[in-house]
Amino acid sequence: MISREEFFKLLKRLADANGPTGREGSVRDIVVEELKEVADEVRIDALGNVIAVKKGRGSGRFMLAAHMDEIALIVSYIDEKGFVKFLPVGGVMERNVVGQRVRIITRSGKVVRGVIGLKPPHAAKPEEARQLPEMREMFIDIGASSRAEAEAMGVSVGDFIVFDRELVRLGEKRVTGKALDDRVGVAVMIAAFKELGETDASIYAVATVQEEVGLKGARTAAFSIDPHAAIAIDVTIAQDIPGVEEHEYVTRLGKGPAIKVIDGRKGTGLISDQRLVDKLIEVAKAKSIPFQVEVAPGGTTDASAINLTREGVPAATISIPTRYLHSAVELLDLDDAINAAKLLKEFAESIPSSWLEELRGKRIK
Numbered sequence: 001m002i003s004r005e006e007f008f009k010l011l012k013r014l015a016d017a018n019g020p021t022g023r024e025g026s027v028r029d030i031v032v033e034e035l036k037e038v039a040d041e042v043r044i045d046a047l048g049n050v051i052a053v054k055k056g057r058g059s060g061r062f063m064l065a066a067h068m069d070e071i072a073l074i075v076s077y078i079d080e081k082g083f084v085k086f087l088p089v090g091g092v093m094e095r096n097v098v099g100q101r102v103r104i105i106t107r108s109g110k111v112v113r114g115v116i117g118l119k120p121p122h123a124a125k126p127e128e129a130r131q132l133p134e135m136r137e138m139f140i141d142i143g144a145s146s147r148a149e150a151e152a153m154g155v156s157v158g159d160f161i162v163f164d165r166e167l168v169r170l171g172e173k174r175v176t177g178k179a180l181d182d183r184v185g186v187a188v189m190i191a192a193f194k195e196l197g198e199t200d201a202s203i204y205a206v207a208t209v210q211e212e213v214g215l216k217g218a219r220t221a222a223f224s225i226d227p228h229a230a231i232a233i234d235v236t237i238a239q240d241i242p243g244v245e246e247h248e249y250v251t252r253l254g255k256g257p258a259i260k261v262i263d264g265r266k267g268t269g270l271i272s273d274q275r276l277v278d279k280l281i282e283v284a285k286a287k288s289i290p291f292q293v294e295v296a297p298g299g300t301t302d303a304s305a306i307n308l309t310r311e312g313v314p315a316a317t318i319s320i321p322t323r324y325l326h327s328a329v330e331l332l333d334l335d336d337a338i339n340a341a342k343l344l345k346e347f348a349e350s351i352p353s354s355w356l357e358e359l360r361g362k363r364i365k
Contacts, residue, residue: 001342002191004334008167008175010034010190011337014183015167018105020072020160021089021212024048027068027183031207034190039205049221050207052193058353060201063227063313064193064344065218065302066185066234067211070178071326073097073161075104078151082144084114086161087135090212094135096327101164102140106154113164114142163328173334174253180330182211184320184337185233192344200352201228211302218302222309228356229276229314231347232303233340235332236260236294236319250297251321253333256290257340260301260317269300270307273314275359280316283347289339294319314359318344 002010019027031050036042039052050068071090078084084104097116104112118138140161144150167177186207193205204225208217222230236258237250251258259280263269284291294317307315318340323331 001195001345002338004173004338007187007191007334007338008169011175011184011187012167014187015177015179018103018111018162019068019070019179020105020162021069021210023105023160024068024209027186028207031068031186031190035193035205038194045221045224047217047220048209049217051221051225052205054193054196054199054203056199056202056353058200060351060353060356061204061225061227062201062348062351062356063204063206063222063225063230063306064189065206065208065221065230065232065306066189067182067208067217067302068186069210069212070162070181070183071212073102075155075157075159075161077157078147078155080147082142082146082150084140084142084150084155086138086140089160091326093326094132097135097138098133100328102161103164104140104142104155104159104161106159107156108154110154112142112153112155114140117141165328170331174331175334176329176331178328178330180322180332181235181325184235184322184332188233188320188337188341188344191338191341192348195341195345197349199349201348201356203348208302215300215302215305219305219309222306222313226310227306227313229273229359230303230306231276231344232301232306232315232317233344234301234317234319235322235325235330236296237299237325238321238323241323251292251294251319253321253323254336255292255321257336257343258292258294258319258321259284260294260296260319263296263298263317264300264304265298270304270315270317272303272316273359276314276316279351280318280343280347283350284343287342287346289343289346291343292321
């Protein structure tokens with residue numbers, strides 16, 4: 001299996017790339033480069049999903065899904081002084097953008113850097129300084145002194161914006177940066193796919209688009225593939241930090257990947273197929289792979305969309321515990337990700353086509 005150093009290099013390439021929702025091209029190029037030498041088939045569909053296939057001996061189709069896109073902002077207005085106003089694309093929270101450096105990706109592909117500004121606390125009233133500012137109060141300063149100068153730099157309404165952070169290590173095992181949601185899932189899927197031996201089922205590795213705005217790519221890819229079962233690989237909440245009670249951690253860093261049972265508020269996201277959950281646990285125990293069981297209080301993954309495709313697809317999720325989600329400083333443990341890749345590989349190699357086909361139901365009479 002991939003080493004810690006090799007995994008970090010792969011993850012850094014993916015996480016540092018600019019891939020806002022709907023504009024995932026830079027990430028897609030890396031995924032295609034990584035998969036084309038080991039897959040029997042690779043294609044890009046109409047929405048921009050990458051679909052790679054390793055053909056199996058039998059007729060079963062098993063789908064893996066991890067999303068390429070990252071939460072983003074979009075230019076909505078440029079004022080006369082050259083300051084850029086913006087709106088969120090996906091689940092961007094005000095508390096995570098104040099004071100951040102950003103990259104504006106222009107239509108020509110040029111990157112213009114800026115900083116998110118706000119009225120300084122010295123100029124604010126005491127009650128204003130204590131409050132969380134709304135996004136409408138913020139702006140991006142790109143160093144321009146007029147709208148004409150900003151436009152001459154290439155910035156225009158409709159340009160997408162991502163955080164300006166690179167992936168760095170914290171000690172030997174942990175890393176922090178932007179877009180780990182879900183470039184780590186993509187890295188896990190690539191690592192597992194490359195290590196796959198002979199399988200009975202055909203394995204479809206799908207790097208999806210536009211997950212952050214409605215699980216869109218996974219829905220269309222699953223309709224095309226019509227898999228017998230599927231597993232999404234994504235991040236999950238790790239709240240093992242000061243100020244949070246232990247029963248609210250959801251998962252912990254360094255304790256292994258999480259096998260999800262349920263997500264969404266009150267189970268409105270995914271309720272994982274029990275047979276897939278049981279099999280994942282069985283494989284993890286048999287191969288001595290550390291794991292956690294996840295009951296998530298909110299949020300969901302591509303598995304929810306795949307689950308409801310066509311007449312229904314049994315689905316589950318393998319999660320990588322991550323702190324500070326939807327921020328520019330997401331943080332995870334490399335060993336959790338590597339163990340997720342091991343679990344995914346061992347699971348895919350262990351499932352016969354006949355078992356997969358039975359998951360889709362059976363005729364009684």
